[in-house]
Amino acid sequence: MEPPARPVIALDAMGGDRAPQEIVAGAVRAVHELDVDILLVGRPSDIEPLLPDDAAGISVLGASEVIAMHDEPASAVRSKRDSSIVRAAEAVRDGKASAMVGAGNTGATMAAALLRFGRISGVARPAIAVPLPVPGANRRQLLVDAGATVDPEAVWLVQWALLAREYARVRLGVDDPSIGLLSNGEEAGKGDRLRKEAFGLLAGVKGFTGNVEGGDLARPSVDVIVTDGFTGNVALKTIEGAMLGLAGLVFSVLDEPEWGEMADRLKLRMLEAASDLLPDNTGGALLLGVKGVCIISHGSSSAAAIVNAVRVARDSVAADVVARLTTAIAESETLHAG
Amino acid sequence: MEPPARPVIALDAMGGDRAPQEIVAGAVRAVHELDVDILLVGRPSDIEPLLPDDAAGISVLGASEVIAMHDEPASAVRSKRDSSIVRAAEAVRDGKASAMVGAGNTGATMAAALLRFGRISGVARPAIAVPLPVPGANRRQLLVDAGATVDPEAVWLVQWALLAREYARVRLGVDDPSIGLLSNGEEAGKGDRLRKEAFGLLAGVKGFTGNVEGGDLARPSVDVIVTDGFTGNVALKTIEGAMLGLAGLVFSVLDEPEWGEMADRLKLRMLEAASDLLPDNTGGALLLGVKGVCIISHGSSSAAAIVNAVRVARDSVAADVVARLTTAIAESETLHAG
Numbered sequence: 001m002e003p004p005a006r007p008v009i010a011l012d013a014m015g016g017d018r019a020p021q022e023i024v025a026g027a028v029r030a031v032h033e034l035d036v037d038i039l040l041v042g043r044p045s046d047i048e049p050l051l052p053d054d055a056a057g058i059s060v061l062g063a064s065e066v067i068a069m070h071d072e073p074a075s076a077v078r079s080k081r082d083s084s085i086v087r088a089a090e091a092v093r094d095g096k097a098s099a100m101v102g103a104g105n106t107g108a109t110m111a112a113a114l115l116r117f118g119r120i121s122g123v124a125r126p127a128i129a130v131p132l133p134v135p136g137a138n139r140r141q142l143l144v145d146a147g148a149t150v151d152p153e154a155v156w157l158v159q160w161a162l163l164a165r166e167y168a169r170v171r172l173g174v175d176d177p178s179i180g181l182l183s184n185g186e187e188a189g190k191g192d193r194l195r196k197e198a199f200g201l202l203a204g205v206k207g208f209t210g211n212v213e214g215g216d217l218a219r220p221s222v223d224v225i226v227t228d229g230f231t232g233n234v235a236l237k238t239i240e241g242a243m244l245g246l247a248g249l250v251f252s253v254l255d256e257p258e259w260g261e262m263a264d265r266l267k268l269r270m271l272e273a274a275s276d277l278l279p280d281n282t283g284g285a286l287l288l289g290v291k292g293v294c295i296i297s298h299g300s301s302s303a304a305a306i307v308n309a310v311r312v313a314r315d316s317v318a319a320d321v322v323a324r325l326t327t328a329i330a331e332s333e334t335l336h337a338g
Numbered sequence: 339m340e341p342p343a344r345p346v347i348a349l350d351a352m353g354g355d356r357a358p359q360e361i362v363a364g365a366v367r368a369v370h371e372l373d374v375d376i377l378l379v380g381r382p383s384d385i386e387p388l389l390p391d392d393a394a395g396i397s398v399l400g401a402s403e404v405i406a407m408h409d410e411p412a413s414a415v416r417s418k419r420d421s422s423i424v425r426a427a428e429a430v431r432d433g434k435a436s437a438m439v440g441a442g443n444t445g446a447t448m449a450a451a452l453l454r455f456g457r458i459s460g461v462a463r464p465a466i467a468v469p470l471p472v473p474g475a476n477r478r479q480l481l482v483d484a485g486a487t488v489d490p491e492a493v494w495l496v497q498w499a500l501l502a503r504e505y506a507r508v509r510l511g512v513d514d515p516s517i518g519l520l521s522n523g524e525e526a527g528k529g530d531r532l533r534k535e536a537f538g539l540l541a542g543v544k545g546f547t548g549n550v551e552g553g554d555l556a557r558p559s560v561d562v563i564v565t566d567g568f569t570g571n572v573a574l575k576t577i578e579g580a581m582l583g584l585a586g587l588v589f590s591v592l593d594e595p596e597w598g599e600m601a602d603r604l605k606l607r608m609l610e611a612a613s614d615l616l617p618d619n620t621g622g623a624l625l626l627g628v629k630g631v632c633i634i635s636h637g638s639s640s641a642a643a644i645v646n647a648v649r650v651a652r653d654s655v656a657a658d659v660v661a662r663l664t665t666a667i668a669e670s671e672t673l674h675a676g
Contacts, residue, residue, distance in 0.1 A: 070525065072527065134583070135583035135584050135586060135587040136583065136586050136587045136590055147522055150522065150529070150530035150531075151530045151531050182572060183568075183572075184485055184488065184567070184568050184571035184572060185571075187408065189410065191488070191568070192488035192489045192566075192568040193488075193489050195568070213571075213572070213575045214571070214572040214573060214574065214575030214576035214577075214578075214579060215575040215576070215578055215579035215582075216579065217576050217579055217580070218579065218580055218583055219579050219582075219583055227572075228530075229522070230521075230522050230529070230530040230533070230569070231568070231569055231572055233522035233523075233551075233552070234520060234521075234522060234551070234552040234565075234569055234572070234573060235552060235572060235573065235576050236552065237551045237552030237553040238552035238553070238555050238573050238576045238577060238580070239552075239576060239580040240552075240553055241552060241553035241554065241555055241556065241557050242555070242556055242576070242577045242580035242581050242584075243580050243581070243583075243584045244553075244557075245472070245473035245474065245556055245557055245581075246473050246580075246581045246584050246585065246612070246615075247584065248473060248474050249473040249474045249608075249611055249612060250588055250608060252474055252611070253604070253607055253608050253611050254604075256607075259600065259604065262597065262600060266591070266592075266597065266604075269591055269594070270587075270588060270591050273587055273590070273591050274584070274587060277584075
């Protein structure tokens with residue numbers, strides 16, 4: 001009997017602050033560690049010199065253009081048709097790959113997936129589901145939308161809640177995920193116009209527990225926190241900045257001479273204890289609502305970050321995430337139509 | 339020659355999770371440490387048993403009602419006319435006190451100040467200016483609006499920027515404060531509808547440097563960060579939660595047996611190094627845009643928090659903050675009319 005075919009993950013070799021070196025290094029590690037094949041998409045002349053002699057499991061898909069971090073996403077995706085991220089999305093659309101992973105311009109990665117995959121029926125706009133680490137707790141929390149769609153309508157937040165609840169089952173391994181609406185107070189009446197309208201609509205969504213506050217993010221509270229892409233992006237970066245600031249303070253205390261050699265050991269131990277919090281280890285964010293698996297890794301992704309993102313892509317394919325999300329939305333529509 | 343009269347600060351004795359005990363204790367400390375008199379506002383039967391025999395500098399203003407933390411702010415202020423926070427605001431309006439301090443229901447404190455003081459001419463809505471600590475840097479940053487006004491119009495953000503810039507001179511001691519607009523990216527085109535409109539209007543405000551991101555909050559970046567009250571409230575609580583989560587992780591590492599007795603000394607040293615970050619030490623937030631000094635302290639204020647908030651109230655009076663803010667807005671209007 002032949003072994004089952006390994007899933008192929010299309011990887012944007014040109015995307016990210018440390019591309020193509022770290023991306024290609026991540027691809028090499030991924031094919032060894034993860035039982036996947038990798039389709040590296042980008043300029044062959046940039047990629048091929050970085051590949052080892054035996055690059056079994058890795059193939060290269062040529063793309064002559066690159067969308068830079070500062071390019072305006074939607075117009076770049078339209079004008080740069082031979083860009084690595086657009087070609088990666090097309091590889092998935094055309095069945096040459098099962099999923100795509102990109103660490104470049106987030107907006108462009110999202111736009112490429114949206115335009116080439118199309119939307120799941122019943123989903124108005126996509127949303128990014130970022131797994132937030134919860135310090136000290138061996139678990140994660142999904143923040144949705146972390147930046148895909150600003151100025152959403154209230155009903156879109158309901159769609160994202162339904163998608164995120166189903167995705168939380170796969171990603172977090174939680175049977176019955178709880179959902180909170182990020183607001184400026186826990187009481188039901190709190191919020192701006194968008195939140196007040198969304199609160200009423202979310203009341204009918206299974207698992208919805210009400211409003212949560214900023215202090216419930218990255219904390220042991222609900223499994224899924226739903227918000228608009230503007231607030232979600234601000235909150236995500238606020239968490240990173242606040243933790244970075246406090247970590248700097250802790251390390252500056254440990255740099256004081258009186259702690260001696262123990263300080264170095266403590267630093268290492270703290271970095272180990274906090275390794276879950278590092279963006280490289282989150283495994284990337286799934287773009288919810290499109291008809292294909294698109295994993296967004298952070299801009300400064302190292303090879304390790306790429307391996308983790310490819311793992312999430314592989315697991316999403318294995319769990320048939322897109323079909324599950326499609327069913328979750330369809331069932332909800334049947335329910336509301338009935 | 340008579341000594342100059344000490345300023346009188348009206349203090350809501352009934353407001354806050356730890357009222358009236360910690361509030362009254364704070365008042366007793368404040369009159370000793372700060373060269374102010376305190377007008378304690380609330381139920382005399384709750385306050386007087388807590389006062390020492392010699393309570394020189396403290397007087398009590400009776401108010402029979404209390405607005406609770408969960409009361410709906412605007413309607414509570416309208417219906418509870420003999421509540422401590424409403425009476426405190428009236429004491430300032432009527433010249434019996436120079437400023438008010440409240441640690442109770444934030445919305446009610448704000449509403450009482452707004453309704454009894456009125457708005458500064460040219461200011462559509464008030465905003466809360468919270469001084470964020472910047473870990474490791476001996477400085478603070480103003481976050482405006484931290485929760486007073488959700489769903490603002492873009493031009494209100496400009497008014498808050500003007501007010502906050504002037505206030506930053508007093509509170510932060512910075513001659514030429516820089517201002518950033520909180521957005522989901524640094525580039526000029528980033529943001530939701532509100533941000534895009536505000537960005538254009540802010541271009542004419544002195545000190546405006548462009549968009550900043552969540553990662554610039556509580557970090558050495560601009561002096562003033564402007565946002566709507568919804569996002570500001572979420573960001574403020576997100577910072578607190580993220581730092582709390584990471585602090586818990588650091589302390590759990592220090593609780594591991596291998597660090598021995600040094601761990602306890604390190605914990606103390608870290609708490610000392612981080613003391614600036616504790617809400618009790620921020621000194622409270624000024625309500626910008628009303629015709630009187632109203633300082634909002636956090637809900638779980640201790641006596642030390644009250645002393646710090648009273649100090650900020652005293653300094654705001656001494657610096658004639660309301661007049662300065664009034665002039666800042668008026669000059670800007672002249673400029674734009676010219």
